[in-house]
Amino acid sequence: MVRIPSCDKLNLKRDLWTAEEDAKILAYVSKHGTSNWTSAPKKAGLRRCGKSCRLRWTNYLRPDLKHQNFTSQEEELIIRLHAAIGSRWAIIAQQLPGRTDNDVKNYWNTKLRRKLSEMGIDPVTHKPFSQILADYGNIGGLPRSTKRIGSLSREMKTSAYMKPEHHSNSAQGLVDLLTPSMLLPETEPVMDKSMNDNVHQLNNNHPLNLLAQLQAMQRVTEASHCTFNEQIQPHFYTQSYLPSSSSSSSSTTTVTCRNTSSTFSWQDFLLEDAFLPSEPREHENVGECSLNQNGCQTENEISKEELNKEICDYQYNRFEAMHCLVENNDIEASSSSAENTFIETLLHQEDKIILFDFLNLLEEPLY
DNA sequence: AAAACCCACAACCGCGATCGG
DNA sequence: GCCGATCGCGGTTGTGGGTTT
Structure with a gap:
């Protein structure tokens, strides 16, 4: 080169x-x-x-750039997208008209990261520091990947070379890895949406509508046999509500949300157990997807074969969901890259990378 | 008043991806 | 298909202004 x-x-x-x-x-x-x-x-x-x-x-x-301060809506979007896809600033910036990746990156590094830290939230994993510390205690005897990001200190963060969603080789972490689209909350109820609506969203996407596309992908996945959303989404952001930019740094700050009558707490921005297995979750369903069956297992209880099977199951389920839609003429088969939606391409690339990385990870010795 | 420190953000670096001859 | 040129991206550094000591 x-x-x-x-x-x-x-x-x-x-x-x-x-x-x-x-x-x-x-x-x-x-x-x-x-x-x-x-x-x-x-x-x-x-x-x-x-x-x-x-x-x-x-x-x-560039004449289309905004030079004003970030709005609270933009702030919300950055936090949510960062939790979902990590520090891919170019993609995040595409969702913020008039902002560049550099703007978003700087804003995150100078404002949002500190803001979350001051609230006791790890800006990398979006988990409370207390939980991370507890997790460290819980996994004292368990194998630790050398690729894991600690993020408790700047040094640890900067020395890590994996993206936030690549933190783990645990089963729960695998779920996180595989489904970036599912990390996003619903911004509005979708029970009245038909599948055609979902597919319409997929086919009429725009790069500036990543959230909608992610949510549409989520609904497509729901149509598959594996109901990831029921099982996984409760672990992540529970609300899409917007914190006031002028709110205090207290983690108990509550404000009235913009678009509903509910209230928002900064704690809604926490990611629960982003990469470590912990307590069994009451709301986890025992679905047809095997991913969830190991939800309460510890890392060293999960064999490589099981994890490989989980990967294959997930890949198969998602493929099957898409294939089903194609068969029903609900969605056009996208044979050329030009026809692929932005998010499909993104997820496809992500899958390839993740699958490759993860299998490589399995080859690493466990200590 | 001046040095030290903090902060925001502009700018750069180095890498992988892509383009095109 | 090869390879040099260029682009795009994420991480990092440098700079200047404001604040604190």
Whole structure:
């Protein structure tokens, strides 16, 4: 892989952009567009590398960017999406018109992460610190993956190289890994939605409607034999309600939610047991899906064969759900990538990666 | 008043993915 | 299919302004 020489190596300007430089970039874009940044510095008369010009345009000069403070709605969305898909800022930023991935990332790192931490919530796992500490105590004799993210300290967080949803090799963690779409709450009741509505949502998706797509995928999954939603969703965000941006940092702060008469507590933003098996859950159903059968097992009680079977079962169930819809002409078979919805593509890629990583993980020695 | 510290965010780095000859 | 060029992304660092000591 050929590396682009850095601006530094080329002895190009690297400090903050001046108004004059910004004007040159704007003039360049209005004349040449944004398709070729390599030639931008030369054509615009700038002593910057093309990459730097592109970033300046993308993160600051684009006319569609918002430069106001984040709203509480945006804040809510960031937290929810971060819990669902981790630090994939580009995807999260797509859900926030006028915001860049850099904006979202900075806002998370400077505001939201600290806000959650001050409330006793681990911003990586979205679990209370107390639970994490308790979990550490509970798993004293259990094998620990070297890839696990502790997140109790900055050092631990930054030294980890897995995404938050890849924390575990436990059975419960596996559930988390496999179904990012199911980590999202319903923003509104869906019992009156028909399957056709769900499929319509899937086929008429837009990149800026990730939440709706995730929820639609969730409903499609519900149509399968494996009722993940009943089993899993209660463990995650229970409400979609919005905390007031001006609310105190107390974890007991309660505000009236925007769109319903219910109340919101910051504790609703906790993820329960994001990656460790703990107590058996009363509301867990013993469904046809085998994933849940090990919900109360400890890590070392779950054999590799069982976990492999769970992966296969999950893959099969999801495939079957989609296949059923296709057979009923409720959804078009998407044979080309161009026809794939954004989220289907995302989940497909995710599955491949997760399945591969997880099987590799199983090959690691257990201590 | 000045040094130290904190904070927000702009900018950069390095990597993998993708494009195109 | 190969390979160099470019893009896009997430993580990290640098900078400047505000606040505290």
